[in-house]
Each structure stands twice: as structure tokens, then as C-alpha cells.
Amino acid sequence: MNIYDIAELAGVSIATVSRVVNDSPLVSEKTKRRVRQVMEENDYTPNVFARGLGLNSMKTVGIVCPDVADAYMAKAVAYLERNLRAYGYNCILYCSGHDYDDRQIAVKTILQKRIDALIIVGSSYAEDDEDSEKVDYIREAAKQVPVFLMNGYIHGENVYCALCNDFEASHSAVSEMIRSGREHILFLADSHSYSANQKKAGYEAALRDAGIPVEQSLEVYLPNKINTVRESLLRRPELDINGVFATEDGLAAGALKYAKRRGLSVPKDIAIIGYNNSELAVCCDPELSTIDSRGERLCKIIIDSMMLHFKKREISHKVYAKGCLIRRFTTDF
Amino acid sequence: MNIYDIAELAGVSIATVSRVVNDSPLVSEKTKRRVRQVMEENDYTPNVFARGLGLNSMKTVGIVCPDVADAYMAKAVAYLERNLRAYGYNCILYCSGHDYDDRQIAVKTILQKRIDALIIVGSSYAEDDEDSEKVDYIREAAKQVPVFLMNGYIHGENVYCALCNDFEASHSAVSEMIRSGREHILFLADSHSYSANQKKAGYEAALRDAGIPVEQSLEVYLPNKINTVRESLLRRPELDINGVFATEDGLAAGALKYAKRRGLSVPKDIAIIGYNNSELAVCCDPELSTIDSRGERLCKIIIDSMMLHFKKREISHKVYAKGCLIRRFTTDF
Numbered sequence: 001m002n003i004y005d006i007a008e009l010a011g012v013s014i015a016t017v018s019r020v021v022n023d024s025p026l027v028s029e030k031t032k033r034r035v036r037q038v039m040e041e042n043d044y045t046p047n048v049f050a051r052g053l054g055l056n057s058m059k060t061v062g063i064v065c066p067d068v069a070d071a072y073m074a075k076a077v078a079y080l081e082r083n084l085r086a087y088g089y090n091c092i093l094y095c096s097g098h099d100y101d102d103r104q105i106a107v108k109t110i111l112q113k114r115i116d117a118l119i120i121v122g123s124s125y126a127e128d129d130e131d132s133e134k135v136d137y138i139r140e141a142a143k144q145v146p147v148f149l150m151n152g153y154i155h156g157e158n159v160y161c162a163l164c165n166d167f168e169a170s171h172s173a174v175s176e177m178i179r180s181g182r183e184h185i186l187f188l189a190d191s192h193s194y195s196a197n198q199k200k201a202g203y204e205a206a207l208r209d210a211g212i213p214v215e216q217s218l219e220v221y222l223p224n225k226i227n228t229v230r231e232s233l234l235r236r237p238e239l240d241i242n243g244v245f246a247t248e249d250g251l252a253a254g255a256l257k258y259a260k261r262r263g264l265s266v267p268k269d270i271a272i273i274g275y276n277n278s279e280l281a282v283c284c285d286p287e288l289s290t291i292d293s294r295g296e297r298l299c300k301i302i303i304d305s306m307m308l309h310f311k312k313r314e315i316s317h318k319v320y321a322k323g324c325l326i327r328r329f330t331t332d333f
Numbered sequence: 334m335n336i337y338d339i340a341e342l343a344g345v346s347i348a349t350v351s352r353v354v355n356d357s358p359l360v361s362e363k364t365k366r367r368v369r370q371v372m373e374e375n376d377y378t379p380n381v382f383a384r385g386l387g388l389n390s391m392k393t394v395g396i397v398c399p400d401v402a403d404a405y406m407a408k409a410v411a412y413l414e415r416n417l418r419a420y421g422y423n424c425i426l427y428c429s430g431h432d433y434d435d436r437q438i439a440v441k442t443i444l445q446k447r448i449d450a451l452i453i454v455g456s457s458y459a460e461d462d463e464d465s466e467k468v469d470y471i472r473e474a475a476k477q478v479p480v481f482l483m484n485g486y487i488h489g490e491n492v493y494c495a496l497c498n499d500f501e502a503s504h505s506a507v508s509e510m511i512r513s514g515r516e517h518i519l520f521l522a523d524s525h526s527y528s529a530n531q532k533k534a535g536y537e538a539a540l541r542d543a544g545i546p547v548e549q550s551l552e553v554y555l556p557n558k559i560n561t562v563r564e565s566l567l568r569r570p571e572l573d574i575n576g577v578f579a580t581e582d583g584l585a586a587g588a589l590k591y592a593k594r595r596g597l598s599v600p601k602d603i604a605i606i607g608y609n610n611s612e613l614a615v616c617c618d619p620e621l622s623t624i625d626s627r628g629e630r631l632c633k634i635i636i637d638s639m640m641l642h643f644k645k646r647e648i649s650h651k652v653y654a655k656g657c658l659i660r661r662f663t664t665d666f
Binding site: 011012015016019025027031067068069070071074075077078079081082085090091092093095097099101102105107108113167225226227250254258260279280282283284285 | 401560
């Protein structure tokens with residue numbers, strides 16, 4: 001019998017059970033009576049998590065992310081909020097945009113909201129140089145509350161990072177594509193974030209390992225909009241490619257539309273790999289092969305680490321989740 | 334010369350310009366000097382918005398939404414945050430989930446965060462009966478701060494609603510489908526939210542207007558996952574339909590996959606209409622005809638109304654945006 005069973009039997013959410021255990025004023029007396037009755041009838045003893053951890057805490061976690069309209073970040077934020085709520089934590093979110101000034105202000109502002117910890121979603125907060133002074137404001141924040149970074153790495157005290165090994169995952173996928181006979185592989189990205197740069201480095205390393213020259217003209221940056229990508233590529237008649245490696249599924253879906261419009265057979269004439277294993281990948285026809293960047297896994301690592309940290313346990317500053325290629329129908333290897 | 338020009342010339346965001354005008358401690362002295370110099374050089378006089386409106390205000394707007402992983406809500410939240418920031422307002426977000434208890438707690442919790450106004454995104458907060466006591470907690474909240482509801486209607490003082498006319502848009506689209514010769518039209522939804530119920534009512538009214546009986550077996554509720562929809566429909570061999578009207582693009586994309594798997598020609602054998610005009614609609618092949626539910630327009634109405642309200646102007650309690658069918662390649666009318 002665990003908190004999920006109690007919630008189901010009482011017909012409330014796990015967050016409500018947690019609040020009842022903590023005697024929160026937010027829950028009505030009627031609901032409290034019902035939940036307590038179910039707990040008694042089932043001999044349920046709340047564990048340390050359901051009971052709550054800090055006494056002076058507001059039980060609030062701050063989340064900042066550049067753009068919640070991005071599907072990857074939106075899923076991460078939703079997962080974090082849902083699961084932190086199961087531990088009795090509220091979340092407040094601040095969307096910063098991508099500008100450096102605005103990112104700094106986001107972190108300073110959210111620190112004023114009496115939060116117990118800060119989660120930064122999205123790799124555009126991290127610099128390629130992990131010791132860069134540009135992220136000193138994040139190290140400053142970490143003097144007040146523990147900071148958890150999703151998919152980026154910043155070296156600093158009280159800063160804890162969960163990352164996908166984008167370099168290795170990209171290197172491995174592009175290497176497979178090369179072994180399957182493709183030599184002219186387009187790299188498509190929509191930003192220069194930490195994670196996009198890791199993916200680019202993996203792509204270039206795979207080319208170099210195979211003795212294929214890295215060509216600037218094959219590294220293309222476009223907005224992550226399907227039809228924009230299709231149209232932009234169609235405007236380059238000189239483009240002669242038999243593979244596409246994209247840092248986002250939306251970019252890959254655009255490349256797929258381009259290939260079809262050009263009359264190319266996918267994957268025979270051109271193989272395509274996306275990134276993030278999103279609903280867009282499943283929507284494509286043929287369905288898109290894509291790298292699962294393990295967003296939920298990273299969120300879970302962050303929440304588990306945070307709860308251990310609240311219990312004063314030692315936790316790692318850098319934990320990797322292994323990205324892996326989901327093989328669907330735009331690749332044949 | 335407006336705030337956008339100043340921001341561009343100074344190489345900062347409009348939010349930063351607004352903060353400089355308000356002499357915010359969040360902006361560095363160096364940046365302030367640069368921005369002020371650009372303003373002087375260009376004879377720029379900040380208007381009332383750039384100057385900020387309340388003196389005792391925290392300049393923070395609270396946003397609650399059930400699920401930010403939903404693309405419609407995520408886009409709305411991102412739009413609201415970006416544009417409120419341009420007026421110098423920070424946003425904090427609370428994702429409540431869909432449970433009634435959790436929605437109540439979300440509203441109570443966010444009110445404690447010193448907000449100037451509350452925006453509720455997503456129609457699952459509204460009841461079909463606009464006077465229902467179940468939404469009294471929202472009327473209570475409106476005694477503290479103005480409440481703005483996106484795509485739902487609640488009758489109450491200090492509650493302001495911006496809605497898409499989902500009933501009319503659905504009625505009109507389904508009527509067109511019927512006039513094109515389809516009589517067996519599947520209604521696909523993933524929830525019983527206020528807006529989903531409006532869409533269902535529009536669908537049923539169109540059938541009744543044409544003298545076609547409404548069949549319970551053709552009103553199907555499924556999770557908004559493409560492959561789940563495809564598989565669920567394939568498991569109904571008795572299903573005999575020549576049209577699909579879906580309340581979400583993801584559901585329509587699943588129906589399209591179903592149709593292709595069944596060897597049906599789209600739109601000849603089966604016409605399909607989605608809802609929300611999302612990136613999924615463009616990703617489909619053929620691209621999906623879909624109703625544009627005017628999310629950005631609703632957000633703009635909310636922000637404009639809020640700014641007028643802050644200036645003590647009268648504003649409407651109910652404003653509609655007109656949804657319209659975007660005709661792509663899954664319809665032939």
C-alpha cells in the first residue's frame with residue numbers, strides 16, 4: 001500500500017494525500033477526513049517524502065527555461081511539476097527567452113520568490129566552456145539554493161547537472177549513417193546552445209573518423225519550423241546530399257518534406273535522423289528515426305538528486321543519461 | 334522611435350529597456366548607461382507602459398494552466414510571458430493538472446505569491462454551466478486580483494474571458510463536411526473540457542440540422558497520442574466512416590494514420606479535420622485541414638484588456654475570437 005493506492009482509493013491526487021499528511025490548510029476538512037479514513041483503514045504509514053522534509057521551507061521549487069513553447073522544454077517542465085507535486089512541492093516557472101540579459105534577470109527574479117531549489121531547463125544557459133565567467137550569476141545563485149541544470153554543464157559548488165551524452169549519441173548515429181554508404185550528410189540545427197554544439201561536435205568527429213572533410217556549406221542553421229526548413233532547402237538547387245542529421249525533430253520533418261518534394265526516396269536516396277523522439281517524429285510519414293535524448297530520465301535524475309540533497313546526502317555534480325537512436329523508417333541501418 | 338527601436342539600437346531586449354526606464358536594480362549600471370544614452374540620442378520619451386503602472390505592485394502576473402506539455406497551452410504560456418515581459422511584468426506559472434482539487438489548490442497557492450493579476454489558461458477550469466458553484470473559488474480569487482480566463486467562460490465580477498467561438502467554428506466545419514457528401518462522421522476528443530464540449534455541441538448541431546442522427550458510437554474519447562488513436566480505431570473493424578472531426582490535431586493525425594493503414598484515400602474516401610492549427614497539422618502527409626482556434630489572438634486580447642484594467646478603464650467580460658477552418662489537403666471543400 002503506497003501513496004498512489006491511497007490517492008486512488010480516496011479519489012484524490014497524490015499531491016492532495018501529501019498535503020493531508022502535512023496537514024496543509026489548503027485542503028478542506030472534508031477531504032482530510034476522507035483521506036485519513038482511507039489511510040487508517042489500510043494501515044498506511046506515510047514515508048519521509050509524503051511527510052515533507054523541511055520545516056521552514058515554502059516547499060517551492062523554481063524552474064527557469066528559455067521557451068516553454070519548445071516541445072522538449074514543455075515536456076520537461078510538465079514532468080518536473082507533476083512529480084515534484086507528488087513530493088508536496090509547488091513549482092513556479094519563469095520563461096526567460098534566450099537573451100543573455102534576460103536569462104540573468106530570470107535567475108535573480110526567481111530567487112526572490114522564497115524557493116528551496118532552482119532547476120534550469122534547457123542547454124542555452126550553459127556555456128561550452130564550463131568554467132566561463134559568463135555563468136558566474138548561476139554560481140552566485142547556487143550560494144542561496146541548490147541549482148540543478150538539465151542538459152548542460154556548469155562547473156560550480158552546489159550546481160548539479162544531468163545531461164544526455166549528445167556528443168556520443170550524435171557521433172554514433174552519424175557514424176552508422178556513414179557506414180551505410182552516405183557521405184554527403186547535412187547537419188541541421190536551430191541554435192548554438194551547449195547541447196546543439198555537442199551534437200555538431202559529434203557529427204564532425206564522425207565525419208573526420210571516416211576521413212570525410214567537414215564542409216561549412218553542409219552545416220545549416222534554420223528556425224525550427226517544418227515549412228521554413230522545406231522552403232529554405234528547396235531554394236538551394238546545388239544541394240547534393242544523401243543524409244540529414246538534425247538537432248530537432250521539427251528540422252528533420254522539414255528535411256523529409258524537402259526530400260519528398262524533390263522526388264527523393266526515403267531512406268533509399270536520403271536517410272534522415274531527428275532528435276528528441278517527439279510526437280512530430282511519429283506524425284511524419286514515413287515515421288522518423290530519431291535520437292531519444294532521454295528528457296524524462298534527466299528530469300527523474302534531477303528530482304531524485306534534489307530529494308537526496310534535501311536529506312543532506314552527497315550527490316553527483318554530473319550525471320549522464322545515454323541517448324539512443326530510435327530506428328523507424330527514415331533510416332535503413 | 335519606439336521601445337523596440339531603442340532595444341535594437343542598444344542591443345538589449347525590450348524588457349531590459351523597460352527595466353532601465355523603471356530604474357530596476359536588476360539591470361547593471363553599465364547597461365543602464367548604454368540604454369539611457371541611446372534614449373537621449375534619439376529623443377525617446379517612454380510611454381506609460383514602458384514606465385510601469387503601479388507603484389506598490391510587484392509587477393508579476395500569475396498564470397495557471399493544467400498541463401504545459403500540451404502544445405496549445407505551451408504556446409499560449411510562452412506568448413503571454415514574452416508579451417507581458419515587454420510591458421515589464423514577470424510571470425510565474427503553476428501547472429495544476431486536471432483534477433478539481435489540484436486546480437483549486439493551484440489558484441489558492443499562486444494568489445499567495447503577490448501577483449497583480451491571474452491568467453487561467455485552458456478551458457478545463459470552466460464549467461459548462463457558467464454560474465456553477467464549482468467555480469466559486471475562482472470568483473473568490475477575483476476579489477483579490479483581476480482574473481483573465483483563456484478559452485472558457487465564468488460569470489463573475491472581476492472575471493474577464495477571451496474565447497474562441499468553438500461552437501460556431503465546429504458547426505460550420507462539420508456542416509461543410511456534410512454538404513460535401515459525408516454522413517458518417519466520427520467525433521474524436523480527449524477530454525470533457527468546456528471547449529471540447531462546445532466543439533461536440535457544434536458537431537451534433539450540424540448533424541441535427543442536416544437530419545442525420547447523432548450516434549453515441551461515433552463519439553469517441555481517446556488520449557491525444559497519434560499511435561494510440563491509430564491502434565484504437567484499427568481495433569474497431571465495424572467502424573464505417575467517411576469523415577472525422579477531431580478536437581485536437583494529434584487526434585486527427587492519428588485518424589489519418591488509421592485511414593492510410595486501412596487503405597482509404599484521403600480526402601476522397603474520408604475527410605479529416607483537426608483543431609488548433611499546430612505544427613503537427615503541417616507535419617502530416619497530406620497536410621491536415623484544421624480549425625485555427627486563434628490562441629495568439631486570445632492571448633493578445635487578454636494582455637490588452639489587462640493593461641487597460643490596470644489603467645482603471647472599463648473592459649468586457651467576454652470577448653470572442655473567430656475560429657476558422659484552414660483548408661489543406663485532408664478536405665476537398
